[in-house]
Amino acid sequence: MSLPSWAMKLLPHEPPFRFVSELTEYVPGICLRTMHTFPHLQAKGMGGGDLIPEVCLVEGLAQSAILLTQLETTPLQKWEFPLLGRVQASMCASVAWGMKVEYEVRIIRILAKQAVLSGTVYAGGAGRLLEASLAVAVADGRGG
């Protein structure tokens, strides 16, 4: 399905903690595919190692899950913010800075303000990097 041009604006995360840069495919009711290239320049601020930290890959998957949840339900209101509730993940490979990383998130269960999803992270040269299940929710910043 062609993606609306405004869809990336649904993601409230901004650099240096934004790990999704493009939506590549959306199948309503099923899944969302996104991608991001982790620039070499960012490596120094994130551990300085040769490999992208695993928490950044999981966070990119979680950000994709937040996008899919909004596409399936309603956009976040200005007083709402997304919360990660639970993650279970298995890493099977690591990937170097500068590589294009692709995320796929699939719906397991989705409600108005929370969702349970499964996800996979891939990288061109390294194949499948990790598989995960995630629970995300929307919190109301107005309190009470």
Place this chain on the structure above:
Amino acid sequence: MDGGDDMEQLLQAEAMHRYPKPWRMFDRVVDIEEHRIATIKLISFSDYYIAGHFPSYSVYPGMLLLEGMKQSAVLLSTCAHCANDVESGLPGMTELSVRFLRPVVPGDTVRFEVNAAWAMDGTDRDRYEGRGTVEGISVCLASFTLPRRRCVCTSG
């Protein structure tokens, strides 16, 4: 412990920190034993990564809480006599499970308590259990595996 010993221990812990700034997800070691470490992280509006999480309101990223527990575990597993021990196998966490129980915001002080739970039979990895609390209230629970470190020095 007097102030001199305290400072010496803190400097020693900082010297053994494996990660360059700003990728240091705890600020201080408050207790360390053979199989257990407690660290703290002070959360501030001026945290580098909080600028993007989010621009108009601030919630400390949950995955960085997990990174704080991982870094605490790495320090726990580092040889007390040298910082030159080597990892075996795939670097970083492979199996991880984490639950976030409430948001962490600027002004909070997170205390991480990480225990070396057990060595995984037949692998080169060890399992760790971690908990993050703010004012005694749990904010996150995690378990994860890390490569077993092999000390290459002859001390101790």
